[in-house]
Amino acid sequence: MRLDVKKVSKVFMADGGERTVLADVSFTVREGQFVTLFGPSGCGKTTLLSIIAGFQPASEGKVELDGLPVTKPGPDRAFVFQDYALFPWMTVGQNVLYPLRQQKLPRDEQEARLRKLLDLAHLQGCEKLFPNQISGGMKQRTAVIRALACNPRVLLMDEPLGAVDYLMRRELQEELESIWLEDRTTVLMVTHDVEEAIYLSDRVIVMSAHGGRIVEDMKIRLERPRRRRGQLYHEYRDHLTDLLRASHQEGEDMPGGKLAAL
Numbered sequence: 001m002r003l004d005v006k007k008v009s010k011v012f013m014a015d016g017g018e019r020t021v022l023a024d025v026s027f028t029v030r031e032g033q034f035v036t037l038f039g040p041s042g043c044g045k046t047t048l049l050s051i052i053a054g055f056q057p058a059s060e061g062k063v064e065l066d067g068l069p070v071t072k073p074g075p076d077r078a079f080v081f082q083d084y085a086l087f088p089w090m091t092v093g094q095n096v097l098y099p100l101r102q103q104k105l106p107r108d109e110q111e112a113r114l115r116k117l118l119d120l121a122h123l124q125g126c127e128k129l130f131p132n133q134i135s136g137g138m139k140q141r142t143a144v145i146r147a148l149a150c151n152p153r154v155l156l157m158d159e160p161l162g163a164v165d166y167l168m169r170r171e172l173q174e175e176l177e178s179i180w181l182e183d184r185t186t187v188l189m190v191t192h193d194v195e196e197a198i199y200l201s202d203r204v205i206v207m208s209a210h211g212g213r214i215v216e217d218m219k220i221r222l223e224r225p226r227r228r229r230g231q232l233y234h235e236y237r238d239h240l241t242d243l244l245r246a247s248h249q250e251g252e253d254m255p256g257g258k259l260a261a262l
Helices: 045-053 092-102 107-120 136-148 166-183 194-200 231-253
Strands: 002-014 017-030 034-038 060-065 077-080 154-158 186-191 203-207 214-219
Touching (some): 017 045, 017 060, 017 186, 017 214, 045 077, 045 154, 077 136, 092 107, 107 166, 136 154, 136 166, 194 231, 203 231
Parallel strands (some): 034 203, 077 154, 154 186
Antiparallel strands (some): 002 017, 002 060
């Protein structure tokens, strides 16, 4: 599996003029990698992820999956939203089974896959509960395994842990890593959280505040399962923090930045 982003640009019309959100962005994600798009809010991370998902077209450039152009959403790319996006009228089990039923898989195959995924996410015994009966962390795990249900080639996640508190976020990062280590699905995730990027990623693609320019494509050379300690971990954290601070400063100095907002 190979995902190629080739010279992608995105321009929106705003206030009677053009606003460039992404400018000439290129990178490659290979099979089994966990890659994070990292940068300040407004740098174009989510826009780029939605282009890769096929939710919107690029203004210029293209996205290819194994050499084939991405022009619309498809089962080869599953998407996990920040707000869970679970069907409230369906139980946990029904939510996870939904993509399998859409594929019209045999019932015994659906049930076997459901049991495996519930076990993977530590949700055994919760399959008959509705979303309003489970915690935010359980909702997020349900959303992740629903996305994994149909064995996508790429899992796209937009701030998947952004809707939970600090302690729950750390716990879910560990659970998400555990799920990923079992499945090894190729992942492309968006976050602006420094520690989340380091803890989960094999690579962190750092984007600038202006035009989504790639500032650095950094490999995270830490053993898995990850630990939040050690000199190298702290060096990564300090380096990403410095890059994020510099990117914020760049955004403030550009037209439409802090001075323009005052």
